[in-house]
Amino acid sequence: MDRFLDEGYFVHEGVVSTNDLELLTQCCDTLLDEPIDDGGGDRHEIGLGKRRRFLAHRHEEFEDLEAFILSGTPAKIATQVMGEKVYLFNEQFVVKGPETGASFAWHQDSAYVGYDHKPYVSVWIAIDEVNEQNGCLRIISRNLRDKNFIDPHEWDLDSKELVGYTGPDEGIKVLGPEGTVVVFSSLTLHCSGENTSSKNRRAYLIQYSPEPLRHPETGELKRFAKPVVI
Ligand SMILES: O=C(O)CCC(=O)C(=O)O
Known part of the structure; x- marks a missing residue:
């Protein structure tokens, strides 16, 4: 995993089976039928109506989805990066609606946690082909050995998101067919x-940590801490 440490991310194509992609598509579309919920409460309030929807923490409602993320391809990738002991x-799901789908600003996922923790790994799976028109991911390569910290972030009230970089670097665009997998550290910007295409851009983001992520003072679990079983 030298490449991951050197660059902070890698991309896989062709590792998600047709059946698993179908499963992700069905789960996502089922959730999309629900009324829009922009977050709040114990979730970040980062939704922007149908322009940018986060359909979060619902895997327990879909038995096969739970099995996929605890034992399937993304779980295996997480253990390859972090070793055998890994927790969901x-x-x-992240969905950008057609025509006016909103962008999502430069950030490190760790900035959203709000307290000290061990960096973790995000496995992002494109449910639809990703291209420059529909809001592909962009990544700034980061050597995790040298830059093992969270950069300053500011909350943007208008766009409802944390912003951790506003410089000129446009990053590396990750383009690819449905099923493209992007694996990145929670420290990788x-x-x-935007999605200006005529269709939704759907993706599924799963995050795995090397230990249960708890508030350092209260001990309260941040979210889930389900051991991955390969
Ligand atoms: O799917 C996207 O467009 C980006 C999602 C993302 O960066 C995140 O949820 O941290």
């Missing part, structure tokens, strides 16, 4: 563009 920490 968080998961969400990434963002995604």
